[in-house]
Amino acid sequence: MFSRFMFYVMNMKLIWKDVFASKTENGLDVHFEKLGNEFFSLYQTLQANPDVHFSLTPAQQLQFNQFFKKMQTLYVNIQEEEIISSVRRLGLIAYRIMMIFSALRIMEDGEITSNLYCNDTDFQNTLDMIAILVKHSSYVYSQIAQETYKPKPKHKKEQFLENLPYHFNRQTYVATALSLGITDKSAQRYIKEFKDADIIQYDGHDQYTNPNAKNPQ
Known part of the structure; x- marks a missing residue:
């Protein structure tokens, strides 16, 4: 089950924030309702059109495979083999993030095609995100309690x-x-x-x- 999650560890800052500093007439409910309506409009547009086939360009596919091959080699050498399932799952997660980014691009240009290819910027941004997320996954994996329920140090x-x-x-x-x-x-x-x-x-x-x-x- 561990591999099915994305992890991001945030260090706690011992700073008290002024809870009265924000002065707004509209709360978060209004803000998120507005966002929800925008995305619902995109959903309706996609539903009203034929299915869209998403894929990466041949160059992106090559870079994708090289990226995760290198990542898998790295973590199988510095962690236990069980971490590999997380690395491979991040490959699937990366592809899904690219799909989401590409769908959101439709909101910008309004163009819907039957074959949708990932924008190079979205592709690279996703890999940059995964490069950080895998480090956090490795850290959390190292901290998982053993049978004695003691923190597990880094290998x-x-x-x-x-x-x-x-x-x-x-x-x-x-x-x-x-x-x-x-x-x-x-x-x-x-x-x-x-x-x-x-x-x-x-x-x-x-x-x-x-x-x-x-x-x-």
Whole structure:
């Protein structure tokens, strides 16, 4: 069931908001009723027309497959295999979001065609959203309580990858590993697995690149 959800973790801010600051004659009920009527009008328009077939362009299909293949490879290497169902489900969710974005475009241009292709902007925006959502899914997955109902820490391998800088060498990755309680031997194995899975790049002469670094430089 975990894979059927999208997760987004929001850090709580200990700031008290002035509950009387908003001065409006119309409340949220009026606002959402107006939005509902707009979308209901779109729904009626779509219902009155023949079925619309939605698809991605060949170039988008190629990018879509490459994006999720890379994501699946990354998370199967830094998490347990069970996370893969979430990655694959996000592929389906991404496609549905693209469909929604494309349908909403009809409200802008009023054009309804039997074959509807995703706008490149909507396509890229969706992938950008998924790139964030998968990180939140991974975080929540790591926090799910075990049988002892204690928070589950991030996998050592994932912590190791996250703490590697954009450019690094053996001395750097060994120091990073030791700071996380990972042995030199385990660090070498992780680096080899990351390299074989094309998660990191070996630039030669004891130089590596980590495209997943938090602050690429």
